[in-house]
Amino acid sequence: MTATLAPATATQARPRATSAIVIGSGIGGLALGIRLQAMGIATTIVEKLDAPGGRAYVRRENGYTFDMGPTVLTVPHIIEELFALERGEPKLNEPDFPAHVLDGKRITTGISGGPKTSEYVTIVPVKPFYRINFDDGSWYDYDGDPANTRAQISAIAPEDLAGYDRFHDAAERIFTRGFLGLGYTYFGDLLTMLKIVPDLVRLGAMQPLYRFVSRFVKSEKLRAVLSFESLLVGGNPMHVPAIYAMIHFVEKTWGVHFALGGTGALVRGFVRKFEELGGTIRYESEVAKIDVEKTTGKPRARGVTLASGETLRADLVASNGDYAGTYSLIEKRYRKIHPDLRLKLAKQSMSVVVIYFGFRADPKADKELRHHNIILGPRYAGLLADIFDRHVLAPDFSQYLHVPTLTDPSMAPAGHHAAYTLIPVPHNASGIDWSVAGPKLVEKVIAMLDERGHIANLRDRLTTSSFITPTYFEQTLNSRLGNAFGLEPIFVQSAFFRPHNRSEDIAGLYLVGANTQPGGGTPAVMMSAKMTARVIAADVARLARSQR
Numbered sequence: 001m002t003a004t005l006a007p008a009t010a011t012q013a014r015p016r017a018t019s020a021i022v023i024g025s026g027i028g029g030l031a032l033g034i035r036l037q038a039m040g041i042a043t044t045i046v047e048k049l050d051a052p053g054g055r056a057y058v059r060r061e062n063g064y065t066f067d068m069g070p071t072v073l074t075v076p077h078i079i080e081e082l083f084a085l086e087r088g089e090p091k092l093n094e095p096d097f098p099a100h101v102l103d104g105k106r107i108t109t110g111i112s113g114g115p116k117t118s119e120y121v122t123i124v125p126v127k128p129f130y131r132i133n134f135d136d137g138s139w140y141d142y143d144g145d146p147a148n149t150r151a152q153i154s155a156i157a158p159e160d161l162a163g164y165d166r167f168h169d170a171a172e173r174i175f176t177r178g179f180l181g182l183g184y185t186y187f188g189d190l191l192t193m194l195k196i197v198p199d200l201v202r203l204g205a206m207q208p209l210y211r212f213v214s215r216f217v218k219s220e221k222l223r224a225v226l227s228f229e230s231l232l233v234g235g236n237p238m239h240v241p242a243i244y245a246m247i248h249f250v251e252k253t254w255g256v257h258f259a260l261g262g263t264g265a266l267v268r269g270f271v272r273k274f275e276e277l278g279g280t281i282r283y284e285s286e287v288a289k290i291d292v293e294k295t296t297g298k299p300r301a302r303g304v305t306l307a308s309g310e311t312l313r314a315d316l317v318a319s320n321g322d323y324a325g326t327y328s329l330i331e332k333r334y335r336k337i338h339p340d341l342r343l344k345l346a347k348q349s350m351s352v353v354v355i356y357f358g359f360r361a362d363p364k365a366d367k368e369l370r371h372h373n374i375i376l377g378p379r380y381a382g383l384l385a386d387i388f389d390r391h392v393l394a395p396d397f398s399q400y401l402h403v404p405t406l407t408d409p410s411m412a413p414a415g416h417h418a419a420y421t422l423i424p425v426p427h428n429a430s431g432i433d434w435s436v437a438g439p440k441l442v443e444k445v446i447a448m449l450d451e452r453g454h455i456a457n458l459r460d461r462l463t464t465s466s467f468i469t470p471t472y473f474e475q476t477l478n479s480r481l482g483n484a485f486g487l488e489p490i491f492v493q494s495a496f497f498r499p500h501n502r503s504e505d506i507a508g509l510y511l512v513g514a515n516t517q518p519g520g521g522t523p524a525v526m527m528s529a530k531m532t533a534r535v536i537a538a539d540v541a542r543l544a545r546s547q548r
């Protein structure tokens with residue numbers, strides 16, 4: 001069966017692109033769908049799963065609501081920008097960081113986002129941003145407040161205070177140039193990239209993040225505190241360039257936020273916005289092939305064929321899926337820049353095991369729990385090498401424990417907490433049999449949380465639990481080697497070297513989301529949607545001019 005979204009054939013010249021298919025309803029796919037609808041391009045999102053969100057899918061069990069993936073929201077004005085779009089108002093040429101955003105360098109209090117956001121979802125700031133627990137039982141609360149930050153550093157390593165001040169200034173310079181200045185730059189050609197290299201070298205932003213941090217502070221605890229954040233976007237602090245020091249500053253500048261009801265509530269808001277603008281989403285519609293035609297010139301995307309055999313036609317196709325997954329949907333003969341070898345050699349980010357669990361609340365026992373808890377194991381560099389370089393499952397582990405019910409009790413039955421804990425593990429190049437290793441790791445992690453008192457008596461209080469392993473990312477989310485965050489954000493896979501938002505192989509094919517520029521994490525995938533919308537707008541205008 002063929003469903004025609006907009007009749008488009010090689011012979012039938014159209015004045016301008018009027019229809020689009022977006023493969024995948026991750027946050028990047030939804031953000032692009034909203035932008036395309038605002039541009040007047042009739043957009044259908046086709047999603048493999050039965051509900052939206054991709055990594056931000058929601059799991060509901062026994063009265064508990066579990067966000068399966070992203071929980072830390074930063075840069076709320078990017079969310080507001082999407083909800084504020086109206087049909088015919090693509091707003092692609094307005095400043096990316098308007099004056100009120102730059103002026104508002106204070107951490108917001110109360111309700112975050114803006115007036116349009118609050119029509120769809122309520123977003124609130126969370127403090128501290130993270131409690132980082134060290135293996136010796138001490139901790140560091142990061143909340144962006146300068147006085148509190150100094151007090152925390154003094155408690156851990158007073159000799160590093162001056163070094164922290166210098167780190168802070170260096171990170172601010174990287175943030176100003178790398179995020180405010182270049183965040184939305186589309187590196188479609190090598191020259192654009194080469195032009196910024198001198199700046200990056202001058203700022204020290206090209207050396208590995210951990211080495212950069214170590215120049216300023218001596219305490220291993222502080223080095224972990226100031227470098228772990230790249231793990232939130234799948235990057236090993238030992239490998240990723242120090243440009244990622246900007247995350248520290250992004251959080252300090254605009255705070256860390258949470259959507260009441262969970263990130264799933266934000267996703268539902270985006271779906272509503274997209275549908276209000278006239279867009280359509282089709283679930284349980286896995287794309288098996290991106291259809292490409294070649295008459296003269298470059299091969300051109302004409303639509304997609306679903307796993308069911310149904311074909312959908314459109315003027316342009318954008319993929320929100322995995323990098324290797326996307327290009328594998330295209331016949332090899334059309335892929336000169338992205339052949340199978342390149343897909344195979346691309347370095348994938350780590351994977352994760354995530355345990356979703358509910359437990360009876362005990363306010364006295366739980367008083368040291370925070371909404372976002374990083375629980376570091378005994379090793380930092382060694383554990384990262386096991387995960388990223390040696391691809392082995394280490395006997396020790398670090399974890400990120402999320403307890404959203406400390407902010408929004410409605411996500412669990414009364415008197416209970418909903419939580420998840422995320423354990424970074426190697427991707428599937430490891431050859432680990434997760435059907436055997438998964439349950440054992442889960443048991444170990446639950447026992448550790450209980451015995452070390454992070455959640456005292458957890459085993460007695462546990463009411464529900466389930467987990468995912470790299471198998472979920474590989475088989476359910478079609479992510480190569482079960483990567484949890486897309487391509488690893490190392491220098492040779494960043495900016496110009498990251499897959500381009502406009503495919504170099506196929507005309508009318510675009511990428512959006514964590515695997516394309518600028519990279520992973522929820523703000524970045526929303527930024528990628530704007531960058532992709534911009535190249536689409538430029539291509540549509542060029543096509544219209546050529547047909548006049």
Ligand SMILES: Cc1cc2nc3c(=O)[nH]c(=O)nc-3n(C[C@H](O)[C@H](O)[C@H](O)COP(=O)(O)OP(=O)(O)OC[C@H]3O[C@@H](n4cnc5c(N)ncnc54)[C@H](O)[C@@H]3O)c2cc1C
Nearest residue numbers: 024026028048054055069070071072287321513514521522
């Ligand atoms: C456990 C976890 C925690 C995280 N925590 C944070 C956090 O706190 N803060 C933060 O900023 N970031 C976080 N991240 C990263 C963030 O979630 C991602 O960068 C972001 O959500 C990725 O969005 P995306 O738009 O690239 O697409 P994805 O969410 O990857 O969605 C892609 C979609 O495409 C669909 N798809 C794939 N192939 C096909 C096909 N052939 N046909 C149809 N559909 C297809 C998939 O089903 C999926 O729905 C986390 C990630 C994970 C895994």
